[in-house]
Amino acid sequence: MTGRLMPTGDRAILVEPQERAHVREFAARLQRAQCADIQEVVPVQDSVLVVMRPDGDVARLAAFLQRVIEAPLDPIASTSHAAPSVTVPVIYDGPDLETVAKASKLTPDELAAAHSATAWTAAFAGFMPGFCYLVDGDPAIVASRRSEPRPAVPAGSVAVAGPYSAVYPRNAPGGWQILGRTDAPMWDLDRDRPALIVPGCTVRFLPVSVGSGARRVS
Amino acid sequence: MSRELIVVDPGPLSLIEDYGRPGLASYGVGPSGAADRESYAWANALVGNHPGSAAIEALLGGLKLRAVGSHWLAVTGASSHMRVDDRSVRNSGWIPLHDGEQLALGHSTRGLRTYIAVRGGITVEPVLGSRSSDILSGIGPPPLQRGQTLPIGPLEHGPLTPRRRFSTTHQDGVVTLRAVLGPRNTRVPGAHRLAHGVWTVTNNSSRVALRLARLERDATSDADVDIGSMEWDARQEHPSEGLLRGCIQLPPSGLPVVFLADHPVTGGYPVIAVLLDADTDRAAQARPGQHVKITLVPGPLDVRQTRSSGSIHADIEER
Numbered sequence: 001m002t003g004r005l006m007p008t009g010d011r012a013i014l015v016e017p018q019e020r021a022h023v024r025e026f027a028a029r030l031q032r033a034q035c036a037d038i039q040e041v042v043p044v045q046d047s048v049l050v051v052m053r054p055d056g057d058v059a060r061l062a063a064f065l066q067r068v069i070e071a072p073l074d075p076i077a078s079t080s081h082a083a084p085s086v087t088v089p090v091i092y093d094g095p096d097l098e099t100v101a102k103a104s105k106l107t108p109d110e111l112a113a114a115h116s117a118t119a120w121t122a123a124f125a126g127f128m129p130g131f132c133y134l135v136d137g138d139p140a141i142v143a144s145r146r147s148e149p150r151p152a153v154p155a156g157s158v159a160v161a162g163p164y165s166a167v168y169p170r171n172a173p174g175g176w177q178i179l180g181r182t183d184a185p186m187w188d189l190d191r192d193r194p195a196l197i198v199p200g201c202t203v204r205f206l207p208v209s210v211g212s213g214a215r216r217v218s
Numbered sequence: 219m220s221r222e223l224i225v226v227d228p229g230p231l232s233l234i235e236d237y238g239r240p241g242l243a244s245y246g247v248g249p250s251g252a253a254d255r256e257s258y259a260w261a262n263a264l265v266g267n268h269p270g271s272a273a274i275e276a277l278l279g280g281l282k283l284r285a286v287g288s289h290w291l292a293v294t295g296a297s298s299h300m301r302v303d304d305r306s307v308r309n310s311g312w313i314p315l316h317d318g319e320q321l322a323l324g325h326s327t328r329g330l331r332t333y334i335a336v337r338g339g340i341t342v343e344p345v346l347g348s349r350s351s352d353i354l355s356g357i358g359p360p361p362l363q364r365g366q367t368l369p370i371g372p373l374e375h376g377p378l379t380p381r382r383r384f385s386t387t388h389q390d391g392v393v394t395l396r397a398v399l400g401p402r403n404t405r406v407p408g409a410h411r412l413a414h415g416v417w418t419v420t421n422n423s424s425r426v427a428l429r430l431a432r433l434e435r436d437a438t439s440d441a442d443v444d445i446g447s448m449e450w451d452a453r454q455e456h457p458s459e460g461l462l463r464g465c466i467q468l469p470p471s472g473l474p475v476v477f478l479a480d481h482p483v484t485g486g487y488p489v490i491a492v493l494l495d496a497d498t499d500r501a502a503q504a505r506p507g508q509h510v511k512i513t514l515v516p517g518p519l520d521v522r523q524t525r526s527s528g529s530i531h532a533d534i535e536e537r
Contacts, residue, residue, distance in 0.1 A: 005519075006400055006401035007398060007400060007401070007517040007518065007519045008398075008400065008401050008462070008465070008489070008492050009397070009398050009462070009464050009465070009492030009493060009494060009495060009517070010398060010492075010494050010495055010517055010518045011462065011464075011495040012462050012492070013519075014401040014459070014460070039240045039241065039249075040240050040241055040243050040249065040460075040462070041243065042243045042459075042460025042461075042483060042484065043460075044457060044458055044459050044460060044484055045457050046457055046459075047459055047460070048460070049459065049460025049461070049462070051240075051460075051462045054495070058518045058519060059518065059519065062519050124244075124484075125243060125244050125245060125246040125483065126243070126246055126458055126460075126482070126483045126484030127246060127458070127482060127483065127484055128246050128354075128355060128482065129245055129246045129247045129355050129357065130245070130246055131246045132246070133458075169246075189345065189346070189357075194245060194346070195244075195245040195246065198244055198245065199244050
């Protein structure tokens, strides 16, 4: 693997693997290696932010990260453990269903089918508790971010933007296109695992009714 | 006898904070924790608490607490006039509060956040391993309410630290903050202008972030100050990237956002510089309306290292 290490202040290093596909592998290696200097690992699509413990040594951390990057790719170690599988029931009646359908040159029903037929993979978390960016969906879905974000996207909104899909755990401002809604709670502190979807999960959306009668008006 | 403190008045905003809950980025949960960790740690040390004991973080003072049982308290961070019942109290270390007595903080005159540690620690139920209130995600105890009873832990900790003067994190006048340029400064033209002139802390600032605006008029000369706007054209999508406290994000508006304790796990605008970790405590004491001067300093890893063996290399970016 090759990559850049970029100092981020004096307590963190941003690692950018040359190949985007190596981000997950690099993050997985960090988990396995368990370096005592590391307090937090924040992978996103293109990079991994590694935050040091306050009593750590940033030069030692940089040397460690360099070794991790340089270690040869091990096909056996790369195989992930069986990832949890999550099913999210969705009513596909979102205010942007028709807009996205049009951009994707599909009917709304075909769009709902495309969104739910393939299994998505939770790539990384961020933004708010319980929010995971899902990837590997049907490439036929064409969805850009809205030019004007909504001040309040309702909790449970199932949305798409670019190559991602996600479910909003709570009301929040957002610029993603809303295809539908679910009442499966994305975040529940009373559960053992409070986030329903965590990185590595496989997510299947299950249509429970597809564009019936009364469409929700945005 | 039960040992408690009763919140007679929470002031503008009083929160329970400890060292926070790092390590939960995969849940989308940020680390939170005391905004000025130095003052928080010192308050705990003064009353002989375990370092991670939960304390109160009071914004702009105004907090009033009444003792049930006897307590030792320490008050650090922002200064304000203090009274125990009707007696004025000088703050020179720890403060004994006997059963029934009330400690009252006046409005903070210097600095923004005051830390009140109690010997034994505040022992409300932890959430995800910490008693810290994260105002962005809502995780942790809610803000203190009038009439609330705070449980206090048993007195089994270390000795009280001898009273002595301690340095403060709040600064009068211009708050000077040191930052390392990067990692995404090259995505924004003129990112180095962050260090030009002086910024003002706006009222939209909070534990999530300082939101800065350009100082419009130079108070000394009463002339308009124009050091160039940092507005930029965000036509390209910028992927979200991990954040930590101290990250200075630049949205297209050109108004820098300096993240503090309750930053989100990821952010969608480029991080053009990051405060030195130690300076985030001073940033947490900057009051709305106060001025901030950002100075760019070299980071700890400004060494270029390239290996010549084959095509495998990892560059450490030179600034």
